[in-house]
Amino acid sequence: MKKGGLGSRLIVAAWGIPLLLGLTWLGGWWTALLIAAISFVAQKEYYMLQRNLNRNPFIVLGLGCGVIVVITWMTDYNLIHWILIATFLIVAVKTLHKGKSHQDVLVTFGGICYIPLLLGSFIVIRGWSGGEPFWMVEGCVRQECLTYPDAGRWLAFCVLGSIWVGDTAAYAGGRMMGKHKLAPTISPNKTIEGFIFGFFGAILFSMIWWRLGLVRFDVGLVVGIAAGLFGQIGDLFESALKRECGVKDSSNLLPGHGGLLDRFDSLLFTAPIVAIYIIIFSVKV
Secondary structure (H helix, E strand, O other), X not given: OOOOHXXXXXXXXHHHHHHHHHHHHHOHHHHHHHHHHHHHHHHHHHHHHHXXXXXXXXXXXXXXXXXXXXXXXXXXXXXXXXXXXXXXXXXXXXXXXXXXXXXXXXXXXXXXXXXXXXXXXXXXXXXXXXXXXXXXXXXXXXXXXXXXXXXXXXXXXXXXXXXXXXXXXXXXXXHHHOXXXXXXXXXXXXXXXXXXXXXXXXXXXXXXXXXXXXXXXXXXXXXXHHHHHHHHHHHHHHHHHHHXXXXXXXXXXXXOOEOHHHHHHHHHHHHHHHHHHHHHHEOOO
């Protein structure tokens, strides 16, 4: 249990979850604003953790470039690679001009890639207009064949729900049946059994979403696998970072929960997998 106790956790969840779901429901720039805010705070937490390792990222510049990356996800994600190239050059020139080391340049840019670049892909998920996978489109001449009502909204909720259910299943499975350590040097409490429960719990939720007619089967399956596998890897990745820095939480922003990086570490690794899939394998209307 994180510092703050059950009461603090419930209070934060009581306002945090409705806010997250509400802005996701609204979509558009509301969701982009949500992601930008989460990204900004989580990226700052990441830079503060790096300072524990005697590294000195250019925080203001890194945060500013991070906001630009999130805006690019919202406006035209096809430009994202050009934005990253430009961002790296700006960070490199500016940090070296200030007398910072080569390592600090990489840490500054690493924070941009780790958080706003990965988290920003959730905006693509929320903005998805649906569509059949390209291998099923032949012979379909009506536009209605290619669309799903509120596809992006339900897909975004499917991603969030799969992560939460997978995390809960992993915790419960580990407590009930966990005997074999998954990564003892990184997170001693995580077990292989819990990982398996989390993996299938995430897939089960996404398949329920499919059976309700809210997502395509192939997309639902990708969400379940991404949340069940990569979501847990994202959690381990952040745990390794915190262990290296000698801290339990990324910050104490949310009583009982830690920081925003603690709360969204799984989404950082899940969202890009889903976004890449729907970008590549869905026909645009």
